[in-house]
Amino acid sequence: MTTLDAPDTPFAVVDVERLDRNAARLRDRLRQLGVPLRLHVKTAKSVEVADRVQAGGPITVSTLAEAEHFADAGYQDILYAVGIDPHKLPRVAALLRRGVTLTVLLDTVVQAEAVTSFAHKETLHLPALIEIDCDGHRGGVAPTDPALVQIGRALGDNLAGVLTHAGESYFACTPQALRQAAQNERDTAVAAAETLRANGLPFPIVSVGSTPTAHAATDLTGVTEVRAGNYVFFDLVMAGIGVCDVQDLALSVVVTVIGHQHDKNWILTDGGWMATSRDRGTQAQAVDQGYGLVADVHGTLMPDLLMTGASQEHGVLSTRDGKPVPDLPIGTRLRILPNHACATAAQHDHYQVVSGTTVEATWTRHRGW
16 A cells, blocks of 8 residues: 655645545536536646546646647547637647537637638638636736627637636635626626627627636526636635635645754755745735645644745745744655645646545646647
8 A cells, every 4th residue: 555655755646535525516516506617627737637527528728738638538628718829720720620629719800810711721610719808817808899899700600709717816805805706707708798799799608717706606697617627626825715725725745854954943845846836826815825834744734834935946844933843853744735736736747646645546747838
């Protein structure tokens, strides 16, 4: 029997019982709201995780490499939810010719014209969603922007729908703010859909989603699908805004104590930012969790002990209140709970999958663009 004492550190661990619980929680919620899930695989980037959460179901990807990898594993309904670079359209065409329904995303007339021209030249139907900006977070057009209808007309028969992402929901720190973000996300997407339809541009898809809004939404009328992915693992940012509890975090990184700096009140580990990332997503929250919380190898949190520093292959642990760090001998194994699951998972090629501290499987993780 393999335990967490066996693999060389640092390595990523997935608690399968927490993963299953997280998946069931959102599955049940969306069932009650009557809207299907389109799982976003960008967090785990693992076929084994997707199979466990929603085997063969529709997925969202953040890279074409993910799309190709999941298509190889039999996934056939894939949304590439990053604005399309026309240079990448031949890769899109290759997936379409394999029988994959691959939908692209765009928010400019230039992209729409490139998609339409390419589709005509290649005699392909190339479905595209128009990205709608619901909160000024990143890309997209406003539902009142005249460019919305212009993009829709430029797409013609390739217009498949609209998509929005409430990126600012990651900074909503109260239940009311989360509900407002979810309602605004839904309202904005539906308004854009109504504008297009009023201009004679019908289409089937109204796509919304983020982990915070998926858990906070109470009304998804007019929405055809919800996208979420971080929730399979959760992280300290999600716990900090109240979407989950720290006990729900399914991803951690096992590290080993390799030294002490007693005069600095430090414990040193072999898990630096190459293992945990440099994400400081809780820094702006009410409680700053440093580079991550620290638990023992069994997953029990060590009170007030944080990962407070990171160089490439060294982690620094110290206490929140300046009290002496615990006496942890060289060789002690610990778990670091991450601020941002996506960033931490990205540092690793595979996950050790555990129930308790028993390693039940090794799941691979895909990389690349």
